[in-house]
Amino acid sequence: MTNNSIKPGQVWLDTEGKRIHSHGGSIIYIDGTFYWYGENKEKSKPGSNIWHWGVRAYASQDLYNWEDKGLIIPPNLEDESSPLHPSKFLDRPHIIYNRFTKKYVCWLKIMQPDASQKSTVLVADDFLGPYTIVKEGIKPLGMSAGDFDMVVNPSDGKAYYYFERVHSEMICADLTDDYTDVTGYYSTHFPQSHPPYVREAPAHFYRDGLHYLVTSGTTGYFPNPSEVACSSLYHGPFEVLGNPHVGDATNTSFGSQICSVFKHPLKKDLYIALADRWVTEHTPGNPTTYEEAAERFDRIFNPKKGMDPTVDHFNPVDTTKSDFVWLPFRFDGKMAYLDWHDEWRIEDYE
The missing domain is CATH 2.115.10.20 (Glycosyl hydrolase domain; family 43)
Known part of the structure; x- marks a missing residue:
């Protein structure tokens, strides 16, 4: 097919x-x-x-x-x-x-x-x-x-490496x-004291004189809200602009985690967010909402709560069934937005 x-x-x-x-x-x-x-x-x-x-x-x-x-x-x-x-x-x-x-x-x-x-x-x-x-x-x-x-x-030709410490x-x-x-x-x-607030999964792209970093929170395979930031320099400082996912009531980045952003070389302004939907079916004992996942990670890693890694057990996720969520960015001023599309085509962009 x-x-x-x-x-x-x-x-x-x-x-x-x-x-x-x-x-x-x-x-x-x-x-x-x-x-x-x-x-x-x-x-x-x-x-x-x-x-x-x-x-x-x-x-x-x-x-x-x-x-x-x-x-x-x-x-x-x-x-x-x-x-x-x-x-x-x-x-x-x-x-x-x-x-x-x-x-x-x-x-x-x-x-x-x-x-x-x-x-x-x-x-x-x-x-x-x-x-x-x-x-x-x-x-x-x-x-x-x-x-x-x-x-x-x-x-x-100079190269830069963005990573989560x-x-x-x-x-x-x-x-x-x-x-x-x-x-x-x-x-x-983006310094933070502990998960789930620490930013991870950085995805860089460059547009109109600005370097963008899209990051996620830290909740393992369980999805959480993304955050987009921009700077005029590779080394920042970065201005945090907010969550790009429009109308995402679940706070899960449409049930996904962005892993990279691809600028289509043959289009004027098409930037595609490549994301993984790691969890496609619920495993008993695992979180069912972002709020539940965040609360568990906070209890495990928050030094004020004892940082007890045995507080909650997470069962393995079957990543052989993981899917992909690719969406085109929409820009309004500096802000980069991602709207949900059940289906979209490259040809719809100049």
Whole structure:
């Protein structure tokens, strides 16, 4: 079946009729082809001890129909200590191209057993791989680095790394010339005392002289209100503008979490928020509303309440059934809004 529109929140199949698995993902445009890549969750059933099955990529000419290009970063099944082993908590791959070294550079977030988070860096000569690990187990700036985004300044090729300093604040760090490490120069933003208030999942885009960061709160796989902020500089300061999701009475960003924002290169002003709907069915014992999830996370992480991680137990979420919510931004002055559409088409934009 050929798709001719985007239908947020509905099951999305590739050109072979298989469910797409490209979560926490991004789109990169290379030589006239769109490539969508992300976490492959096809085997991540609760109880399987499989968090991921590598990084999968898809190719498209129209953003509707996606051809499976396979695992560009396959899981390492032989070495249980490898950050690529399926049991490791590998999240949110981001790939940027270095025009000076002619390398594709991929950063991965790997959550550790003690809940700290470290980074693995890989490089490849071709976007589709093969990728080779060049650094692993690193803590950028000595920090536990969580959800992140990476952006390259198109004018001078300088790269920046936005990441959540786990359960604390957002960091913007300069990357080295080869994009495989940080220089040591950084700025801090949106400080908060603890989840669920800490901002995570940063998604950067640039429009009309402003750098935008869209972030979510910290409630695990359970969705919460997004927040958009902007600045004239990569390093801020950022002005918080508010929740972009229009009419979202559930306070769940339409039941999703934005992972990246893609500027359509062939359109004047089309910016697409790519989001994951991680939870598509309720698991008994888990929160049913944002307010319930936020209250649980506050009780677990609030130092004034004892920070007791055993206060509430969360049951595993079946991410093999996670879907995608892609929506176009609408701008009014500086503010970026997301309206709900049951269906929308790229062709409706200039």
